Amino acid sequence: MAESYRSGFVNIFGAPNAGKSTLLNLLLGERLVIVSPKVQTTRHRILGILSEPGYQVVFSDTPGIIEPKYKLHQKMMLQVKSALEDVDVAILVHDINLPAEELEIITNSLKLKVPAILLLNKTDAMKDKGAIDGIVKQYKERYPGWEVLPISARKGKGTDKIMPLVLKALPEGMPFYPDDSISDRNERFFVAEMIREQIYALYEEEIPYHTAVIIQSFEEKPTLNVIKAEIIVSRETQKIILIGKGGSMIKQLGINARKEIEEFLQKKVHLELFVKVRPKWRDNENYLREYGYNG
Numbered sequence: 394m395a396e397s398y399r400s401g402f403v404n405i406f407g408a409p410n411a412g413k414s415t416l417l418n419l420l421l422g423e424r425l426v427i428v429s430p431k432v433q434t435t436r437h438r439i440l441g442i443l444s445e446p447g448y449q450v451v452f453s454d455t456p457g458i459i460e461p462k463y464k465l466h467q468k469m470m471l472q473v474k475s476a477l478e479d480v481d482v483a484i485l486v487h488d489i490n491l492p493a494e495e496l497e498i499i500t501n502s503l504k505l506k507v508p509a510i511l512l513l514n515k516t517d518a519m520k521d522k523g524a525i526d527g528i529v530k531q532y533k534e535r536y537p538g539w540e541v542l543p544i545s546a547r548k549g550k551g552t553d554k555i556m557p558l559v560l561k562a563l564p565e566g567m568p569f570y571p572d573d574s575i576s577d578r579n580e581r582f583f584v585a586e587m588i589r590e591q592i593y594a595l596y597e598e599e600i601p602y603h604t605a606v607i608i609q610s611f612e613e614k615p616t617l618n619v620i621k622a623e624i625i626v627s628r629e630t631q632k633i634i635l636i637g638k639g640g641s642m643i644k645q646l647g648i649n650a651r652k653e654i655e656e657f658l659q660k661k662v663h664l665e666l667f668v669k670v671r672p673k674w675r676d677n678e679n680y681l682r683e684y685g686y687n688g
């Protein structure tokens with residue numbers, strides 16, 4: 394007899410830098426979520442959908458769990474909370490090299506009521522691999538009823554055990570989305586994320602943190618796409634840094650971002666970047682809404 398179809402929502406939680414985006418990319422097999430060595434890159438609640446014969450899993454990657462300092466941060470926390478309300482399974486990602494107390498801060502604030510899978514990530518970075526089993530046992534005692542798996546999202550180690558656990562916890566049901574949709578966000582969104590990812594790669598800490606990207610126009614022509622994007626910063630000095638001497642930095646940014654976008658869209662791209670100064674955009678409700686940070 395054929396197994397019944399399963400579908401549901403899975404949210405991935407964890408401290409900034411725990412490896413949530415890396416994991417999601419691995420599970421989806423598509424490079425959809427921004428990955429950066431710097432913290433707090435994932436501001437958006439991104440849905441990725443895994444459709445396989447027999448099941449559909451809708452994943453969301455939530456923003457890093459942090460103290461709300463600016464309005465932007467408050468919105469991120471709201472997204473974390475709302476993500477919990479419609480979830481079937483929670484995946485918690487924790488760096489196995491960090492103390493258990495750091496995970497506790499998160500689990501205390503989440504108050505999970507759904508099945509949880511705890512992934513102890515970055516086993517590849519451990520000095521003493523022999524300690525893994527003992528650590529897993531400790532976490533199992535700390536969180537009775539939870540599944541605990543040691544993994545390396547970066548190396549794809551232990552990760553094949555994740556989906557069977559997820560599926561076990563998913564309810565029976567019909568697919569939520571058509572089979573071919575990889576995400577409910579449109580291409581513009583991913584293009585903006587790719588530009589932002591390249592800003593992270595190219596500039597020092599402070600700059601990416603103060604930056605938002607919006608796509609002004611996205612024109613599809615037969616042989617290429619013409620994309621115009623605005624990079625929003627809060628101060629004139631940031632604009633100067635972004636542009637660089639004689640425009641050298643923004644030129645490099647444009648080249649790097651274009652390469653990524655062309656690979657994603659599988660099409661030639663003409664990319665134009667404009668830098669705009671909008672003082673205090675991070676504290677302004679209207680701007681936040683305009684840039685897609687919906688509370």
Ligand SMILES: Nc1nc2c(ncn2[C@@H]2O[C@H](COP(=O)(O)OP(=O)(O)OP(=O)(O)O)[C@@H](O)[C@H]2O)c(=O)[nH]1
Pocket residue numbers: 407408409410411412413414415416427428429430431432433434435455456457514515516517518544545546547548
């Ligand atoms: N050594 C090692 N590094 C990893 C592993 N998984 C992720 N990383 C690295 O950890 C850093 C953070 O990874 P992300 O996937 O961006 O983490 P995140 O949890 O999504 O971070 P935020 O977006 O800030 O919430 C990146 O430099 C990754 O390459 C792993 O299994 N082993």
